[in-house]
Amino acid sequence: MKKIILNKNNRIKLLGLLLVLSPVFAWSQKQTLSLDQAIETAKSHNRELRIDSMGIGKSVQQTAITRGLLLPNINLTGQYQHYFQKPVFFGLNGNSSSSERIDYARFGGEDLAGAQVSLVQPIYNSGAKQEIQRRRLLEKQSVLTFRQKEIDVVAQVKQNYVRQLVLSERLKLQNESILRNRKALADSRYLLAQGRGLRVDTLRAYTLVKNLEPDVLRLTYALQISQQQLRNLLGDVSETEYVLADSLELSPADSIPSESGTYRLSVQQRPDLQILTLNKEISDKEIELYKSARRPVVNFVSQYQLQTQTNQFRFGNAAYPPVFFAGVQFAIPIFSGNQHVNRIALGKIERQQADLIYNNAQENLKTEVKQILASLIETSERIKTQRGVSQTAELSYSITKYRYEKGVSTRLELTDAELALTTAKANYLESVFDYLSAKIELDRVTGSGI
Template structure:
């Protein structure tokens, strides 16, 4: 018969602790995670800037539609008074029937413009509600007019600093380049050795039964240091470094293209602002002259020195000047909003 050696049951419990001492790739991964956090914050800032730009332009579009609607309504009211006056003069035999027909046609031709302006106002209001997260059924009241921005327009100057250091697109690209640079450094660190320490503290017991309280537990501990040196993996680390290097170069070239595009956009917006300011001054003068010309034409018609055609032409010129004036203010405000988006801050 053989001799039985050992026990039927073996029990082991303990703690195993491992601590990295020198692991360069781990440090670099922590730095990459920090860049990811900064990139996420900048992306959130970019979303805020884009939304603010869209809300501003939608609000200005609503003001433009509202002002255009008011201009056509005022024109309709004025022409209605003129038509009533011409009808009374026709009944008295002062003016021919042609003047009544012409004035009536002129009045009816304004109605499609009123309807179109009212429709544009409703569309602009819905767009603004959508951007602001407001239900379309909730009533909205818009106060003010485009002309309210005229005084502040001449007080605000174009900033001397146009370096675009706050531009969100450039900041995101710089963070992506920084991340790519750290990823490139991480690939190079794959060639570096790593040093880790470990500590084991264990209890072991061997018995033939399951009476745990009677077990004898024998403790033992082990402390060690492990040095790992990467020697060969088929060239994978080398090609990973090359791939990261190429990606880093591509990002650098793409940033140059983005910077050139943003500089062009910046220059275009500044030029548009200057042009729109000049246009506002010119159209404001045109509005005053058109109103004066309309009053003179009305007086000439009432005294028999002018015709109804002259009155209609003067009224059309006045309406056109009013609309051009408001469009010029809108173009200025839209260009200013786009400039703020490129610069990354409000003026």
């Protein structure tokens, strides 16, 4: 009876644990994902891209704010004052120089009120026009920054996707190798028990199996980390496990472009180089902006005013005489402590700096293009070699296995053939990964990754 009660309590605890963990199990679900789907999801939901897209909106608003410098400025103001002692006016005794005393009197009402509507319309402001043009260039720059970030994110998604495919193949290859070596270990133990095998063969087979098991753990954790990185790139906050729908594919017909053509294409299409070109234009606009600060500013001004005075808050019986005027106001800068001169000199230095940065980026691009194309050539040749080596190793393992089963080859020869087969396939996968990575990098460098 006591055992029945204990079993019932265990079942209740197990049921409660399942109820608690069921949301977790339901949340961690699998989802099939192709490379194109991953790229589109990243474009829509990647957090870094969303931040940069907001930067575009900020630049547009900054341009709109600056454009307001050329629009009219209309203000409505009003005031009310109560005098406990009426305002004082001096000079009522005239301009007599014999009197040392200047008489005064108090006039007006105790309560004063007024309202004004003022208008200021810029007529000539060279600085405002230069600033608007500069802001438009900054707006283009924010769009190019977003495009560059989009290219980088797409390249990261492709790289992560290919890495997971290669890791899955490596894990599969490693498990196959462990299965073969475990079978060899079981055969060695059987022969040792029958007295027809050596203990050293069993120890060697056991060592090989144990040496392979840590690689499985390493590859498994690498896959989990890559899955987490992919979720971050896609803007996924859940624990979804993505099942990759695509497979490793090589296109033998793909030709490697020329170095000069790749360089020209990169200069034309890369957003970061276009940003550096815009930096030079922005520096020119800043110099013009500093120069415009030395030019006059002309505004049209106008004001309509109503004012009144009364006593004891009798505003209903008070008079409201209007005052209206219109005119032109101008300001001519004469001396500002050499600030304008120094700012112009600063702008010229920044313009020279922008030229040097652009030229340096071009030289670095030449080196980068040469390195990527060299990697493509090297990895494509390595793939051809490793493909042949893998086929040879597989044939060698089959022959050695057949000879071993017939009692012609030794266990050591079969072990060496199995190790050579695993190494050849792993090297082939590594070559494929390096080649696809170089192609992804080529798309990123040329600005055609999206």
